[in-house]
Amino acid sequence: MRPTAALAPPKQLGKYEVGAKIGGGGMATVYIGRAVREDGVEERVALKVIRDELAHDEEFSSMFIDEAKILARLSHPNVIHTLEYGVTGHHRFIAMELLSGRTYSDVFDIMANNGERLDHKLAAWICARVADGLHSAHELLDEGGSPLSVIHRDVNPSNIFLVHGGDVKLIDFGLAKARVRLSKSADGIVKGKIPYLAPEQAHGKPIDRRIDVYALGTTLWETVTMKRLFKRDTDVDTLRAIRDAVVPDVREMIPGFPDPLWAIIQRALRHDRDERFATTEDMGKELDAFVGDSAPMKRDLAELLNHLFPGQEARQARWERAATSTRVAAHTMPPPAPVPIASSTILEDGDQPPASRSSTVSGPPPPSGRDEDDAAKSAPKTSKAKSRRSEPPPGQPERRKKKKNKSSHRRRAEDVAEPPTAAPRKLWVSVAVVIAIVVALWAIFGSAR
Ligand SMILES: Nc1ncnc2c1ncn2[C@@H]1O[C@H](COP(=O)(O)OP(=O)(O)O)[C@@H](O)[C@H]1O
Numbered sequence: 001m002r003p004t005a006a007l008a009p010p011k012q013l014g015k016y017e018v019g020a021k022i023g024g025g026g027m028a029t030v031y032i033g034r035a036v037r038e039d040g041v042e043e044r045v046a047l048k049v050i051r052d053e054l055a056h057d058e059e060f061s062s063m064f065i066d067e068a069k070i071l072a073r074l075s076h077p078n079v080i081h082t083l084e085y086g087v088t089g090h091h092r093f094i095a096m097e098l099l100s101g102r103t104y105s106d107v108f109d110i111m112a113n114n115g116e117r118l119d120h121k122l123a124a125w126i127c128a129r130v131a132d133g134l135h136s137a138h139e140l141l142d143e144g145g146s147p148l149s150v151i152h153r154d155v156n157p158s159n160i161f162l163v164h165g166g167d168v169k170l171i172d173f174g175l176a177k178a179r180v181r182l183s184k185s186a187d188g189i190v191k192g193k194i195p196y197l198a199p200e201q202a203h204g205k206p207i208d209r210r211i212d213v214y215a216l217g218t219t220l221w222e223t224v225t226m227k228r229l230f231k232r233d234t235d236v237d238t239l240r241a242i243r244d245a246v247v248p249d250v251r252e253m254i255p256g257f258p259d260p261l262w263a264i265i266q267r268a269l270r271h272d273r274d275e276r277f278a279t280t281e282d283m284g285k286e287l288d289a290f291v292g293d294s295a296p297m298k299r300d301l302a303e304l305l306n307h308l309f310p311g312q313e314a315r316q317a318r319w320e321r322a323a324t325s326t327r328v329a330a331h332t333m334p335p336p337a338p339v340p341i342a343s344s345t346i347l348e349d350g351d352q353p354p355a356s357r358s359s360t361v362s363g364p365p366p367p368s369g370r371d372e373d374d375a376a377k378s379a380p381k382t383s384k385a386k387s388r389r390s391e392p393p394p395g396q397p398e399r400r401k402k403k404k405n406k407s408s409h410r411r412r413a414e415d416v417a418e419p420p421t422a423a424p425r426k427l428w429v430s431v432a433v434v435i436a437i438v439v440a441l442w443a444i445f446g447s448a449r
């Protein structure tokens with residue numbers, strides 16, 4: 001596969017002008033996009049584009065578009081809204097509402113590194129919102145009224161987006177089936193976000209919507225404990241842990257952990273799927289019953305994001321304006337927000353199992369998001385930001401430094417083109433001015449003599 005930096009980003013996708021890159025993983029890249037409506041109002045969107053190598057795979061591409069068609073019919077407050085999909089040249093893309101906020105995995109990483117823990121009710125409420133969004137997708141019908149049997153297949157904290165205002169959106173539906181096709185290994189076992197697979201997937205058995213219930217259960221267990229549940233040093237060990245399905249009792253890890261919430265987690269994580277919640281709707285209802293008064297939750301989430309990423313909402317708005325008001329090459333401006341500060345280590349390969357992860361957690365806080373965001377504010381600061389980011393966070397163990405270098409953020413920082421520095425230019429201008437003055441003085445005084 002060619003590295004991301006080598007790919008020429010598209011300039012135009014459908015009616016959208018393509019701006020800077022805001023995210024992306026193995027199969028697609030997400031850009032900011034802009035269109036000016038007939039009434040003159042500017043519309044900003046997120047454009048998810050299949051990577052070049054995969055766009056030439058006909059089966060993959062048609063799967064992508066088929067799913068996009070389905071998703072365009074899905075309308076739920078907890079699911080990313082698909083505006084349209086299309087093909088421009090060989091680029092297949094989905095245009096989505098542009099979100100401002102952070103992924104749940106960013107929040108997890110920052111809090112774990114700070115040694116902080118999420119409030120149980122807030123974690124339950126976030127998962128309840130995801131459960132609602134998932135249910136609307138699971139229940140989708142085709143034009144003839146037959147179930148479409150949509151399964152997300154990749155529920156995990158990196159695909160849960162927390163919007164600055166306190167909303168929760170499930171993202172990354174568009175490649176669900178295609179992802180499975182690509183990631184099936186020769187023995188039929190599905191690869192991908194292995195730590196969030198259900199036991200039946202680890203056994204290569206047929207799946208249904210209850211794998212999403214299980215993945216949401218894993219997410220909930222991890223976000224209340226701030227530890228990884230099944231992740232081990234190797235994929236083989238991770239798969240083994242999933243097959244064994246041993247779920248440590250959270251009540252023994254956190255004194256006073258509420259029994260009702262533990263019961264919900266346990267039921268979502270039953271090895272036998274017949275014993276799990278039959279639908280995410282059932283799971284969401286129980287979570288909501290546990291939360292009780294949900295009125296303050298949205299505000300609490302907004303406050304948490306503001307606490308973890310102070311001032312970022314305003315910076316992101318400024319960045320979005322800058323990223324779309326002038327046409328920028330996709331690699332010249334690192335985005336301030338959707339890039340995980342702590343590199344989403346929650347999903348990195350080779351991440352540590354729960355026991356060893358805690359040693360990372362006990363370290364000092366990671367570099368502040370503000371530094372990163374400020375660095376992204378203007379292109380001339382980029383090289384400075386780059387060198388700052390390459391420095392280890394003070395006191396962080398060596399292992400963590402290595403992981404950061406593998407992160408998507410690091411990769412993106414490396415993709416960032418070095419802007420031409422102004423210093424040599426200034427020097428030449430100064431030399432030219434001095435020479436001009438000397439010549440003028442010589443001319444004046446020389447001719448006077
Ligand atoms: N609609 C959106 N608005 C803002 N950022 C987005 C949006 N969709 C995706 N992103 C950013 O792009 C990243 C990758 O998007 P995702 O759909 O999860 O693709 P992938 O298949 O690469 O995981 C997300 O983690 C998020 O930071």
Ligand SMILES: [Mg+2]
Pocket residue numbers: 025158159172
């Ligand atoms: Mg994703």
